[in-house]
Amino acid sequence: MNGAGEDGRDARPTEMxxxxxxxMARERIDPDAVLCEGCGYEIGGLGEGYxxxxxxxxxxxLADSMPGHRKGSPLQREPGRGPGAIxxxxxRVVRHPWRVWDEVQPAESGELASRARVLRLCTNAMAVLPxxxxxxxxxxxxxxxxxxxxxxxxxxxxAGFFVLLEVLCRIESIGIxxxxxxxxxxxxxxxxxxxxxxxxxxxxxxxxxxxGGFWLGRWFQGLxxxxxxxxxxxxxxxxxxxxxxxxxxxxxxxxxxVFEALVYVGVRxxxxxxxxxxxxxxxxxxLDEPRP
Ligand SMILES: [Zn+2]
Numbered sequence: 001m002n003g004a005g006e007d008g009r010d011a012r013p014t015e016m017x018x019x020x021x022x023x024m025a026r027e028r029i030d031p032d033a034v035l036c037e038g039c040g041y042e043i044g045g046l047g048e049g050y051x052x053x054x055x056x057x058x059x060x061x062l063a064d065s066m067p068g069h070r071k072g073s074p075l076q077r078e079p080g081r082g083p084g085a086i087x088x089x090x091x092r093v094v095r096h097p098w099r100v101w102d103e104v105q106p107a108e109s110g111e112l113a114s115r116a117r118v119l120r121l122c123t124n125a126m127a128v129l130p131x132x133x134x135x136x137x138x139x140x141x142x143x144x145x146x147x148x149x150x151x152x153x154x155x156x157x158x159a160g161f162f163v164l165l166e167v168l169c170r171i172e173s174i175g176i177x178x179x180x181x182x183x184x185x186x187x188x189x190x191x192x193x194x195x196x197x198x199x200x201x202x203x204x205x206x207x208x209x210x211x212g213g214f215w216l217g218r219w220f221q222g223l224x225x226x227x228x229x230x231x232x233x234x235x236x237x238x239x240x241x242x243x244x245x246x247x248x249x250x251x252x253x254x255x256x257x258v259f260e261a262l263v264y265v266g267v268r269x270x271x272x273x274x275x276x277x278x279x280x281x282x283x284x285x286x287l288d289e290p291r292p
Pocket of ligand 1: 042
């Protein structure tokens with residue numbers, strides 16, 4: 001057990017270094033160490049003599065921290081990776097935004113990593129559809145012709161929206177890995193990849209709210225009556241006038257908050273998760289294997 005504190009409490013295998021000038025110690029945890037998923041205690045170092053089957057630090061059952069004990073989200077555990085598995089995964093995250101993070105497996109490499117990418121790309125691509133529907137409905141409602149001219153600005157706009165979501169996912173990934181390092185968590189690229197892929201369903205909500213917000217804004221304008229002369233300082237008038245822009249913007253922010261909240265819960269629940277071993281599930285014998 002390296003990196004253990006003098007009182008033996010901090011048993012995480014860590015590599016410490018000081019950030020010059022900040023006085024802040026940062027830790028990097030061995031990606032192969034077997035940790036308690038609850039508190040980060042290195043249960044892999046407990047050894048053969050350890051009889052209890054709970055973490056000595058927080059009491060979490062050791063079986064609930066074994067590498068590969070997570071059953072995986074629908075897309076991770078089902079044999080196919082078709083639209084059905086992706087929809088079931090979205091539904092799982094939406095229905096159980098807390099519990100799902102006890103199932104999701106880290107996506108370090110191989111099939112798990114590629115499925116996480118598929119999930120993120122498909123979700124962000126699907127998020128383009130509500131915006132497409134909005135643009136088509138505007139073109140139709142405003143009788144904008146010819147359609148070819150409309151396509152000239154629609155296609156770059158939709159592509160731009162997709163790229164924006166991908167960039168935001170990328171930034172988020174860098175952000176959670178940095179925060180994880182500062183807090184002494186083990187947010188590996190595979191953890192970040194899995195969390196963001198599953199949380200990206202928030203962008204789907206954002207897209208639906210953008211489209212819904214626009215038409216709600218239009219409806220609101222019709223309800224209140226737009227075009228009447230507004231007295232100066234009339235805040236309601238200002239809202240009415242900007243509603244078709246303001247409401248979609250608020251919708252996007254709500255979706256982004258949902259994405260951020262899902263990422264936050266996911267990272268908290270997976271901050272000490274153990275890698276899935278190549279052979280699938282590991283058993284308690286992992287405790288007896290001395291780490292090099
Ligand atoms: Zn523990």
